[in-house]
Amino acid sequence: MSSTERGGAIEAEMVLDRWRSTAIGALRREGSTTINQYWILLMLDRPDPVPLSAVVETLELNYTTVAEGVARMAADGTVAKAESEDDRRATMVALTPEGRALLGRLDHALVQVAKRALAPLSGQLRIQAMALLYSACVRLNKNRTVGHLARGDSAFLIICQQVASNFATICKQNLVTAQQGHLLLAAASSDEPISAKEARRLLAFDAPTLSRTLARSESAGLVTRATGATKRERQITVTSLGLQCASLIAEGTEEMLRQLFGDDYGTETYRQTIAALRRSLHDDLAARQR
Numbered sequence: 533m534s535s536t537e538r539g540g541a542i543e544a545e546m547v548l549d550r551w552r553s554t555a556i557g558a559l560r561r562e563g564s565t566t567i568n569q570y571w572i573l574l575m576l577d578r579p580d581p582v583p584l585s586a587v588v589e590t591l592e593l594n595y596t597t598v599a600e601g602v603a604r605m606a607a608d609g610t611v612a613k614a615e616s617e618d619d620r621r622a623t624m625v626a627l628t629p630e631g632r633a634l635l636g637r638l639d640h641a642l643v644q645v646a647k648r649a650l651a652p653l654s655g656q657l658r659i660q661a662m663a664l665l666y667s668a669c670v671r672l673n674k675n676r677t678v679g680h681l682a683r684g685d686s687a688f689l690i691i692c693q694q695v696a697s698n699f700a701t702i703c704k705q706n707l708v709t710a711q712q713g714h715l716l717l718a719a720a721s722s723d724e725p726i727s728a729k730e731a732r733r734l735l736a737f738d739a740p741t742l743s744r745t746l747a748r749s750e751s752a753g754l755v756t757r758a759t760g761a762t763k764r765e766r767q768i769t770v771t772s773l774g775l776q777c778a779s780l781i782a783e784g785t786e787e788m789l790r791q792l793f794g795d796d797y798g799t800e801t802y803r804q805t806i807a808a809l810r811r812s813l814h815d816d817l818a819a820r821q822r
Contacts, residue, residue, distance in 0.1 A: 540798075541786035542717045544806045545699050549714075550736050550813055551649050552692035558641040563634050567693060568593060569601045570642075573610070573627065573635045574686075581614065581624035610634050646688050648816050652808035661805040664796050665691050671794055694792065702784040706777050708754070711737070711745040713781050716754060716770060720778035725758070725767040736817055749774070 559565045565573075571591050576582055588598045602625055605611040610631035616622035627635065653661050665687040672694060696710070703713035718734045719726055726734075732742050746768065749755045754774035758767050770778065790797045 539721060540803075540806075541789050542721065542782055543810065544789055545695055545785050546714060546717075546735070547806060547809045547813055548692045548695040549699060549710075551645070551809060552689070552696045553736075554649075554813075554816065555642055555645045555689055555692065558645050559638060562637050562641045565634070565638060566601070567689075568597060569605060570638055572598060572601050572605070573631060573638065576611065576625060576627045576631070577635060581612075581626035583616065584613075584623040584625055587625065605631065642686070642689060649688065649809055649812050651815075652811050653805065657801070657804060657808075660801045661808070662687065664793070664801055664805060667794070667796060668694075668792050671792065691792070695789070698788045698792070699785060702781055702788065705784070706780050708752070708777060708781075709745070709748070711741065712749050712752075712754065713778075715742075715745050715749060715768075716774050716778040717782060717785075719755060719768050719770045720775055720782075725769040728757075728766040728768060731768060736813075 556567055559567060559570055568591075571593075572587060575587050575590055584598065584602065587602075588595050591598065602611055602613065606613050608630075610628055612626050612628050614624050614626075616624050650658065650661065669687045669690050672690070699713065700710040703710045706713070708716070714735050715731060718731055728742060728746070731737070732739070735742070737745070746755065746757065746766075750757060753771055754777060756769050756771060758769070759765070793802060796802050
């Protein structure tokens with residue numbers, strides 16, 4: 533893999549991961565809802581109750597995750613549970629009026645996130661970008677991409693979530709967290725040490741997250757820190773072990789994106805879509821910091 537390809541893969545992963553974080557933040561602010569709870573609510577958006585087992589199968593989540601999510605939402609009054617009339621061992625779940633109102637607010641919040649993310653795209657390019665994202669969803673062969681679960685701009689959210697999840701798995705295989713993986717890739721992309729301030733800008737980390745990630749990475753021998761031009765400025769340098777780890781993560785990330793986007797990977801539409809998402813991400817972060 534060339535350095536250009538590797539750099540492009542790193543950038544695409546970071547941009548999609550950060551938009552996922554933005555979407556998750558919107559869910560939390562609107563209803564203290566997790567992304568998996570959102571999928572459950574969306575699955576239940578139909579006239580009749582749905583077996584809990586069908587929710588598990590369609591969303592392809594483990595039973596415990598779904599059961600715990602349903603239990604929390606039942607306690608909040610947004611989901612109702614009942615025994616099946618045909619099989620008392622089966623649990624039926626449905627949205628309450630409060631749940632439908634919450635789903636409406638969550639949908640609106642996520643649509644606003646998607647609009648901000650896709651704002652630089654217009655006309656034919658926007659149509660091509662949405663087709664690219666939907667094709668990647670279909671390629672995943674996820675049950676949730678069938679019917680109304682892939683309505684509107686949710687294909688964008690599905691891809692952001694999938695990329696972030698896959699990246700976390702790649703990092704775990706290399707014995708680091710996703711935050712450490714992002715830090716290593718950012719620091720390894722420069723021939724010179726980078727400042728903590730620059731790392732925060734590149735990664736959109738808040739100060740506590742960067743501090744924890746740096747401390748953990750330094751303890752693992754992946755990076756070193758030194759005083760910069762001023763006593764308050766810290767310079768981050770990747771060690772040889774960190775470089776090896778960053779290289780493996782970068783190669784895994786590039787291969788993951790190739791599989792996800794198939795023949796669309798690296799095309800002009802793909803590059804323009806990622807570039808647009810990068811621009812809108814920077815604009816969004818700048819607007820929130822003002």
